[in-house]
Amino acid sequence: MGGEFETRWGKIVFYVLIILFVLMTISPLLWMAKMALVSQAELDAYPPTILPQSFDLTSFQTIFGDNRFRAGLVNSMVIAGATTVICLSVGSIAAYALARLEFGLRGPVLSMILAVAFFPAVAIIAPLFLQFSNWGMVNTYQSMIIPDVLFALPLTVYLLVAYFRELPLDIEEAAKVDGAGPMQTFFRVTLPLSIPGVVTTGLLCFIFAATEFLFANTFAFDSTTQPVTVIIPQFASQYRTDYGAQAAASMVVTIPLTILVLAFQRRIVSGLTAGAVK
Template identity: 60%
Template sequence: MKDGTSRNIWGSILFYLFIAVFVLVAMFPLLWVFKMSIVTRAELYASPPTILPQTFTTDSYATIFADATFQRALLNSTVIAGTTTVICLFLGSIAAYAIARLRFRFSSLFLTLILAIAFFPPVAIIAPLFLMWSAVNLNDTYWAMIIPNTVFSLPLTIWLLVAFFKELPKDLEEAAKVDGATTIQAFRKVIVPLAAPGVFTTAILTFIFAWNEFLFANTFSFTERTMPVTVAIPNFATVYTVNYGAQAAAAVVVTIPLVILVLFFQRRIVSGLTAGAVKG
């Protein structure tokens, strides 16, 4: 009995030790970037580098918040990511409801084809998309980034919402139709409110994807008027010098809102990713 208890204790110790090491390894790059953002330039370039910060300064944060380009980039990213999220939720909820509820041929194949878009390499369409946007004067506009972001975000949106809609009992819609509601009214007034946790989870994940997107932003944004933060951060470098402290501070400022969202709504995100895993 004692041997069994001892093994359980050592097993628990090893398990939590493994978790601690794993979290430390995963968090180390983020902690190192944060450390870069709060030390002086002399310590930043010290060799060998210091593991723990020896001096603290907020100069890097003062630099980025005094930069009008970075401030504009934060607004641009919010507009692009927010618009992408709204469009994805609108189109994705309708498509997901049709796949989950309406009976039509090849619905499973249709969902498979939608998910296949997520595996398509975006870099493969950069050149033709650039030429097409140039032809219709969309380059260096928000829509040049919102449209491809929406295309590549929709598969995740539809996949998550289909799982949530399938978990809701059909009796709710039938009861609404008995009361005179149409299919669209039942969807808008009954299904969407009940699937609010799933819709909210999908919105968070879609926003994070659009906020972090770099390829389309770097290709289709030419000026400060449309430049998002993912493109603005490398601009804290010149031909001769690189302000690593400012880049690190900008990376921290851009990442913190996403970290807060994920930590605050982690339970909903997990439930959204696992919805429908047991019951289809």
């Protein structure tokens, strides 16, 4: 498929399609930004104005003046942060064993962890809801962190196994010759050398937990624990006609996520697609 374009027209059509693709991908973001930044009068105007005619920060004042929105941002950070830390701790040692140590059940263990990625989350919300109710754990951070860890774990292990395997074996072997045990080798050599991979994995864990919705919507009852993904759709009912506030809230959440993803774009793509071709 590589190589030269056969005709001049082929080239033009090709570029038009690529530009169309890029436009379709980013125009909803630009439109949300516009809606968040224009005046109420312009938001109500019909037919819509394509280019912004006014500039107004009222929408951002509305959402940041809302206690539930601010609490939601904090809750999201706590839930996603805790999920990331737990996943990286549990996942990195498991991934090291799976990548570097020899043991008979390695294949089955790896398959079992990866199978969770295909497991429908909705299948376990009823029993978890019963258990959490019995233990007085509904409407707590743990009720979301626990299932989030489960579902972020396969991705964590999968990526870290790939990163650990990429490291040159002879460095680890040299550590072994110097008398280091496998655990020392892991903490002193393997882990420090794969920091970029661990950071990328942590970022993906964080994004996963920050975008999770089903558990959050089921187990969190009020703004003391509800993350921002649950709070914003509620805005749609609360600020029913304040479209600017809804747009501003969406922007506040998605812009940092987008920047993070774009910054780590290359690593994320190579990590996530490694398994598809192997």
